[in-house]
Amino acid sequence: MTVETRKIIKLFGKQKALDNVSFSIKKGELVGFLGPNGAGKSTMMKIITGYLPQNSGEVLIHGDKISIKNLDYKQEIGYLPEHNPLYTDLYVKEFLEITAGFYKLRNKKQRVAEMVELTGLGLEQHKKIRALSKGYRQRVGLAQALIHNPSILILDEPTTGLDPNQLEEIRNLIREISKEKTVILSSHIMQEVEAVCNRVIIINRGKIVADGGISEIKNQSFKRNQVVIAEFNSDVAAEQLLSISGVKTAVLQHKTWEIEAETSADIRPAIFDFAVKNQLTLLTLQERQQNLENVFHQLTQNHN
Ligand code: ADP
Ligand code: MG
Numbered sequence: 001m002t003v004e005t006r007k008i009i010k011l012f013g014k015q016k017a018l019d020n021v022s023f024s025i026k027k028g029e030l031v032g033f034l035g036p037n038g039a040g041k042s043t044m045m046k047i048i049t050g051y052l053p054q055n056s057g058e059v060l061i062h063g064d065k066i067s068i069k070n071l072d073y074k075q076e077i078g079y080l081p082e083h084n085p086l087y088t089d090l091y092v093k094e095f096l097e098i099t100a101g102f103y104k105l106r107n108k109k110q111r112v113a114e115m116v117e118l119t120g121l122g123l124e125q126h127k128k129i130r131a132l133s134k135g136y137r138q139r140v141g142l143a144q145a146l147i148h149n150p151s152i153l154i155l156d157e158p159t160t161g162l163d164p165n166q167l168e169e170i171r172n173l174i175r176e177i178s179k180e181k182t183v184i185l186s187s188h189i190m191q192e193v194e195a196v197c198n199r200v201i202i203i204n205r206g207k208i209v210a211d212g213g214i215s216e217i218k219n220q221s222f223k224r225n226q227v228v229i230a231e232f233n234s235d236v237a238a239e240q241l242l243s244i245s246g247v248k249t250a251v252l253q254h255k256t257w258e259i260e261a262e263t264s265a266d267i268r269p270a271i272f273d274f275a276v277k278n279q280l281t282l283l284t285l286q287e288r289q290q291n292l293e294n295v296f297h298q299l300t301q302n303h304n
Contacts, residue, residue, distance in 0.1 A: 002025055002026060002027045002029075002061070002062060002151070002152060002182045003024070003025040003048060003059075003060075003061060003152060003182065003184065004023070004024040004025070004059070004060040004063075005021055005022055005023055005024075005044070005047075005048065005057065005058070005059050005060075006022050006057050006058045006059075006060070007020050007021070007022055007056065007057040007058075008020070008021040008022070008044065008047060008054050008056075008057035008058075008059070009021075009054060009055045009056045009057055010040070010043055010044075010047065010052070010054050010055055010206075011055050016206050017040050017043045017206050018040045018043055018044060018047070018054070018206045019205075019206040019207050020057075020207070021040070021044060021057070021203070021206070021207070021208055022057075022208070023201055023208065023211055025182060025184060026182070027151075027182055028178075028181075028182055029182055029183075029198070029199060030174075030175075030178040030182075030183045030185075030196065030197050030198060030199070031183070031184050031185075031197055031198075031199045031200070031201060032185055032186075032187060032192070032193030032194075032196065032197035032199070032200040032201070033045070033184055033185065033186040033187070033200075033201050033203065034186070034187055034188070034190055034193045034200050034201070034202045034203070034296065035186075035188065035202060035203035035204055035300065036188055036204065036300050037188055038205075039188075039203045039204050039205060039206070039300070040203055040205070040206040041156065041157075041186040041188075041203060042081075042082050042156055042157075042186070044203070045079070045081075045082075045154050045156050045184070045186060046081075047059060048077070048154055048184075049077055049079045049154055050066055050071075050073070050074065050077075051079075061073040061076055061077065061152065062076065062151075075103070075148060075150065076150050076151050076152055077150050077152050077153075077154060078145035078146050078147075078148070078150035078152070078153045078154070078181075079145055079153075079154045079156075080138075080141045080142060080144075080145045080153075080154070080155045080156060080158055081156055082156040082157050082160075082186075084137060084138060084140075084141040084158075086129050086137060086140060086141065086144075087129065088128065088129045088130035089128065089129075089130065090128065090129055091125075091126060091127065091128055091129070092116075092121055092124055092125045092126070092127060092128075092129060092132070092140055093112060093116070093125045093126060095129060095140065095144070096112045096115055096116070096140070096143055096144060096147060097109070097112050099144045099147050100112055100147050100148075103147065103148040105147070105148060111147055112147070115143040115144075115146060115147050116143065118143070118146070118177075119139040119140070119142050119143045119146075119173065120139060120169075120173075121136065121139055121140065121143060124136050124139075133166070134161055134162055134163075134166065135162050135163070135165075135166030135169060135170065138158060138159075138162065138166070138170050139170070139173070141158070142155075142158070142170075142173060142174075142177070146177065150181070151181055151182060152181065152182045152183075152184075153177065153178075153181050153182070153183045153184070154184050155174070155183065155184070155185040155186070156185075156186050157185075157186055157187055157188070158170060158174065158185055159171065159187070159192055160187075171195060171196050174196060175196060185197070190292045190293050190296045191292075191293070193214075193292070194214060194292045197214065198213060198214060199211075199212065199213055199214065200212070200213075200214055200217060200292070202217075202295075202296065202299055202300065204299060204300040209299040209300065210295070210299055214292060217292065217295055218292060218295060224264065224298070225248060225260050225261045225262065225263060225264060226260070226261040226263070226264050226265065226266060226267060226287060227258060227259070227260050227261070227287070227288040227294075228258075228259045228260075228261070228267055228268055228271060228285065228286065228287055228288065229256050229257070229258060229259075229284055229285075229286050229287075229288055230256065230257045230259055230271055230282065230284060230285050231255055231256045231257070231282070231283040231284035231285075232257075232275065232280045232281065232282060232283065233280060233281040233282075233283055234280060236257070236278075236280065238250045238251075238252070240274075240278070241257060241259060241271075241274070244267070244270050244271060244274050245270055246261050246262055246263070246265060246267045246270055247259055247260070247261060247262070247267060247270075247271075248260045248261060248262045256284060258288070259271065266287075268285055268287065271285060272285065
């Protein structure tokens, strides 16, 4: 076990930002930490990296509990905080050298050169950070997170705000890095996690609502109620659809109905019969495919 959290609780005043969060991540895993804004992702990452104390619960890095008294774990963790705060007045190379200095690295110059090479900053290294595009700033952020060669990398929303080309470049870089390291990356965008990670931990309002392989989580959702998209050639009332055997809910969205079944059993034949009986023509009748996006929405809807 490389990163383990046990029953983490974090309070901000009366608000429980994290409510009993436990998970364990093995060496070499590339895990997506997915949740809507305000779910508690950044708070959890700050606790793992030791920047914020929890109210209760434990974090174990390589099996050792982290604490103020035991700072050795800092050497094992690289951290790219949300919004990637950088000293924009510094030159790229200068900034990386200062970072290397924090870790008291002996081979500072060589290490900076290696990071510049790894993150593709060769042409930018003599520029001021403020002159860099967002994509290149993210590379600087990754370079500083990696400079002390940590075995664990914590990346808080590393791809937010990038354009599609930059996005693909940073994703590739993260995939490359993850071959040798344990990586946890957070995102509020499920496509992001689906594109990069093998495993996803979904958090909502401070609680973990799903944890598993991406395909495993999608399969779980197949056991959920079937959802059918149907479109008729003329108006139909919700009550009519609700009277069909096996139908639980019917919601009109634009021109199409989203009809949820009571179980995972197929209600399409019953909807077809209904159309025939009422002399309606079915323009669309299809099962909604479960993808991670649907699962994410189902799991993180606000049930107020
Ligand atoms: P996420 O990163 O998933 O968007 P955060 O971890 O930043 O979520 O925040 C989780 C919740 O905790 C939010 O409701 C946020 O407003 C609250 N929160 C975060 N940091 C603080 C703080 N320093 N003081 C008070 N509330 C905070
Ligand atoms: Mg955040």
